[in-house]
Amino acid sequence: MSNTVQFQVSPEEAKDELFLRKKIRKNLKLRDDDFIFRWKKRSIDARRKQIKINCVFDVFLEGEEVPPVIINPFLPGKLTGKKIGIIGFGPAGIFAALQALKKGIKPVIFERGKEVRARRRDLANITKNGIINPESNYCFGEGGAGTYSDGKLYTRSKKKGDVRKVLEWFVQFGASEDILIDAHPHIGTNKLPKIIQSMREEIIHNGGEVHFESKVTDILVSEGKVKGLEVNHQYLFEFDKILLATGHSARDIYELFTRNGWQLESKPFAMGVRIEHPQDLIDKIQYHGRLNDDFLPPASYRLVTQVNGRGVYSFCMCPGGIVAPCATGKEEVVTNGWSPSKRNNPFANSGIVVSISPDDFEDKDALAGLRYQKELEKKCWEAAGRNQKVPAQRLLDFIENKKSENLPVSSYHIGLTSVNLNELLPPVLADSLRKAFLDFNKKMKGFLTNEAVLHAPESRTSSPVKIPRNKDFQHPQIKGLYPCAEGSGYAGGIVSAAIDGINCVEKMMMSL
Ligand SMILES: Cc1cc2nc3c(=O)[nH]c(=O)nc-3n(C[C@H](O)[C@H](O)[C@H](O)COP(=O)(O)OP(=O)(O)OC[C@H]3O[C@@H](n4cnc5c(N)ncnc54)[C@H](O)[C@@H]3O)c2cc1C
Structure with a gap:
């Protein structure tokens, strides 16, 4: 069992390991320096002229076991032969796919955009030449709208799920451990693509499928149940459980719902x-x-x-x-x-x-x-x-x-x-x-x-349209269709979208 100690120091002192060690020792009235300490939480208090850093540390005394930083890592389960379809490879689709693999379910993902490296060329074409590719841009492509973002990872929806688990998985796939400590964690555009790529590689390595440049053009429904997906207007894939995680910019999905008379709300x-x-x-x-x-x-x-x-x-x-x-x-x-x-x-x-x-x-x-x-x-x-x-x-x-x-x-x-x-x-x-x-x-x-x-x-802070879902997270008119995250009105931001992706898979598990 570790001791937890908290105090305030100046920004300069917060970067001085020796100073912090002395302060912890004094605080816990320890006789010698034989202890290990680790940041637990860090925030800035800039309300007054004397700016302070709020510090919380875990302290391990001699002989005490130091637990790993990641306590809930992503570990794949044994595949059970069951599969789900996922539309969209943004934070919701990615974390849903990882959660499915954890439970032994094979995720088959369809993403209209390109993988991160090819996507980068389309972004350069926007910045240099002002040319928009409607299928590959800042909102569409591997990692969704979150890939080329600031990667701020704070959320107000802490009650909706396990924020720590989402942050730990980001760390497991390459983010700095600082995101587990800082009150306002962020990753940065330069780091995100590599992390997203590692997640994709892990998904494929464990039996998942990720199809890029694969735009879902229709959702096949019969007698109130999903039957499958039409991709790029030609290929058909059969599924009886589909996660719809297409983000707030997939306007064609709202139009598809309207054409079919499927319920939507403003x-x-x-x-x-x-x-x-x-x-x-x-x-x-x-x-x-x-x-x-x-x-x-x-x-x-x-x-x-x-x-x-x-x-x-x-x-x-x-x-x-x-x-x-x-x-x-x-x-x-x-x-x-x-x-x-x-x-x-x-x-x-x-x-x-x-x-x-x-x-x-x-x-x-x-x-x-x-x-x-x-x-x-x-x-x-x-x-x-x-x-x-x-x-x-x-x-x-x-x-x-x-x-x-x-x-x-x-x-x-x-x-x-x-x-x-x-x-x-x-x-x-x-x-x-x-x-x-x-x-x-x-x-x-x-x-x-x-x-x-x-x-x-x-103009794209959140979706102006909600795709309703019942208490089992399924669309009220379409059994087996799980409207998810930002595009359906259940999340706003990377972490809350990831949490909703995980939660939707948990709901699917109940009926699988
Ligand atoms: C520039 C920018 C900066 C941002 N900064 C932050 C930030 O710092 N912190 C933060 O929390 N949030 C930030 N956001 C918002 C954040 O990215 C989103 O809230 C989050 O990505 C939503 O996740 P999602 O999985 O619900 O949807 P999205 O990330 O939008 O992913 C949906 C995916 O579905 C795909 N798709 C759409 N239609 C189809 C279809 N028909 N077939 C197949 N695939 C389809 C899209 O191509 C896309 O990849 C930022 C967004 C942008 C654009």
Whole structure:
């Protein structure tokens, strides 16, 4: 049994092993130095000028067994001869496949996009030439939307499943053990593809199948039960259990449901802009003037306010990051953000989004929100000059309702087009954002500056459509079909999608 000890130290002290050892010894009143200590939790408390690191350590005294860091590793079970179909190889599909193998079930995965290396070439084609491949982009391909992301791994859905297990599996396949310790863990775009590739290799090594460039074009249903899948409009595969984990950008899947009269629901979502500041400015605000600090990571922020009863909040903040072109279709512009593991770019970006509810639309059908989202993405594409440049405006100019005469350098590689976003965004978004920015400046003095630039739109924060499921996680009209994770409205983010993938397989096990 280990002892646990916790205290606060300065950022400099937190990096000094000798200092920490002495402090632990004093805290536990140990007579000598004959002990091993290991970080258990680490977080930054930057509320006051004297920034502190909250530390929690496990301490093992002489003779005490030091347990392994990974207590719940992925271990494949013996294959039972049963199989399931999985549509989509994002975090939900990957963790579902691993969980199935753990239980001895063979996963057969269909992914419309390409494997990570080939996918990288398509991303380069977007960044260099502004050309979108509708089947291989920032949202579609091996690892899903999570592969070329910041890889932030915190979640608010801790009650839904075993977050530690998901993090441990990431570590097992190559992520740093720091993600098990840090209060706000992240992996980084440069590290994620290798980890995802290792997971895929393990899935195949243990008897799973992963088919890339295999878009599911129909779900075969007979007498209220799934029978199989049609892939690329030609091949048929038989299954009686199928996990649907296609993410929030697979609009053709919602259209497939609508065509077949299968139940869908509209759900609340959020849209807005992606803001970018110089990282130095954010560090200065959040760290009370401390700059270029070797002992603190690039600062982040989380902001939230209410404007006329509507939530406006920061989303997917990327310190030291890049604003990314995340469209999945040719005639649309979509932004999001990523950062490398060191978060060492000179910019800080974040979505600033406004809550939207189905009550906002006159149309009451399930796809009303999706149409609203699509309309804005197309409008932005047109405003940008019918290409992948992004409509942009300096923050103060946006507040003052005037087009920016010039725009600052942005991390968005393809380029910016100066527009007055007050005229481009729907009034409800523009009005809510203007008021929210004024409030954010009270919470983070200096946030409101013309050095900050808004990129539009941030439109794919979550799905505007929900695919319903009953208490067994199956679609109410289609036995054997398990709507899963972000695209079906049950997750938001890498970890919660992974957890939902695991949970769906657990539900399948009950009826297998
Ligand atoms: C740039 C960017 C940065 C992000 N940063 C973070 C972050 O830091 N932290 C975080 O938690 N989240 C982040 N996210 C969000 C996160 O990636 C998603 O929440 C998560 O990936 C959702 O997982 P999923 O498995 O439900 O769906 P997805 O990851 O969207 O995966 C769905 C997969 O299904 C495939 N597919 C779709 N239709 C079909 C079909 N018909 N046939 C076969 N395959 C199909 C797609 O190609 C895709 O690979 C980011 C997203 C983006 C785009």
